[in-house]
Amino acid sequence: MAVSHWNLDDIPWQAFDRTKVDPELVKIIKAASLVEYNGGIYADYLCNVFPDDAAFQSAAKLWAREEVQHGAALAKWASLADESFDFDASFQRFRDGYQITVDAPQSVRGSRSGELVARCIVEVGTSSYYASIASIAEEPVLKAICRNIAADELRHYKLFYTHLKRYLEHEQIGRWRRLAVAVSRVGESEDDELAYAFYAANEHQRPYCRKLHGRAYMKRAYACYQLGHVRRAVSMTFKAAGLNPQNPVTGPLSRLLFGFMQLRSRWTAAGA
Template sequence: MQQNLSYSSQSGSPHWRIEDIAFAEIDRAAVENNEDLFFLLMSASFVETGSDTYATNLAEHYAAYPEIASWLKDHWEAEELQHGQSLRVYVETVWPEFPWQQAYDSFFAEYSKLCTMEELYPDQRLEMVARCVVETGTTAYYHTLRELSDEPVLTGLLDNIRSDEVSHYKHFLKYFKQLQGQSPVGRMRIAGALYGRLKELRESDSDIALRHVWAHKGRYFANSGRRFEDLARHIYELVSRRLPADLAVRMLLKPMLLPARVEGLIRTPISKLATRVMSH
């Protein structure tokens, strides 16, 4: 076995490698007729593959903080790109007639316009808060995919990716706390950043990816009878319903840095509210 293992900056343990995934053992019959997985996995492969542009902007945004910039380039970007590479191999194995590169190119032509420095919060503390929201969203996404998977190779791959996303969330939260400790920003501004980025999640990269998958799907699921608007609504509700509300609220409340007693008091009612919102 090769010894060029990368290591998790969180634990120091060996990080999983794409070379170790048994793509040749994929049980295509278990997944190829699953329309939800087709759209979710294709969309995820696009977004993850395009992450290097965003990572470059983030590293520049935090250039004054070498530790943060180094982690973004050496770990976050590398792991996101590995997600994209592994997902691409998987979907091209299961749905070989899908024109992946052509569809990705059309996606990236639109998506790259969002990957600008102007899209980042000028305040580096608040951008870290926004990153925590995004990682909460990706955790929801891969939580959903993992629940939908009955195919062993896919299940293992999704476990790896989901673990990475949780680790990324922990890093962004850690760096936010460091910046907050140096120069605190008020909780009202933190709450505003949380709410603002949360509102944008639906009209963001995954929505763009979904449209371009739909535009290039060809014969795949052509007879399902769905309109794109119906599919998009279904996918959004599917992801929302399957994320345990308590987990999402815990992740979203952490950047508020509330006293433990206060967080404990408000978490349950907010979780109940989130459950009602996400189920409609």
């Protein structure tokens, strides 16, 4: 993977326009900054899963550094948008309350190929997510940051997919197994990580509730998406699962998923 082509100095911070800040986007950007900045811990996990693959370990470490950079950029923007946001305290709260096992001797997906499928799905979600935010954000600095991150996440998807193809030459896990891993990882998008990040960044004054804070995050996140972003995510998911990304079913499936996301956003807003 090539060295990231942008850094914090490349962001047009001087163009920040407070009048165009959406308070609802600020809340999910705060949460996203914590999750992205925590990327280094996943590199530790991946290096344990691939202990004898120096090339992949090197790529995973560079990937993690770029994820940390994403978190730093989002955190700086959030601090401009909300001067009361204490990133360091929020991140420490997040790390204390949400922990993953990084010393696993093998992938929790059952194989290295399965792990790489799961990593592809994560990048599917993040690339479409930041592209979605970039498309609706009116504040120019946030728009620039999210466009950069979305491009990075798409490149990360290609990175993990390239290594997936290499491992599939030796680990034939089959399309159904790949699809099962993909679907399972999509389902994990509503696990404790995002919910706890939202809590740690925004609502730590009251007790944590996974259901409550998960809904608070999702109602804002789902509202960002447009059909085109969902369609591309479905096609990329199909590709990672070993299916034809141009399959005619991707269109109807994308519309169904988009409708569900919009409905879910309205349900959670009403419930809140």
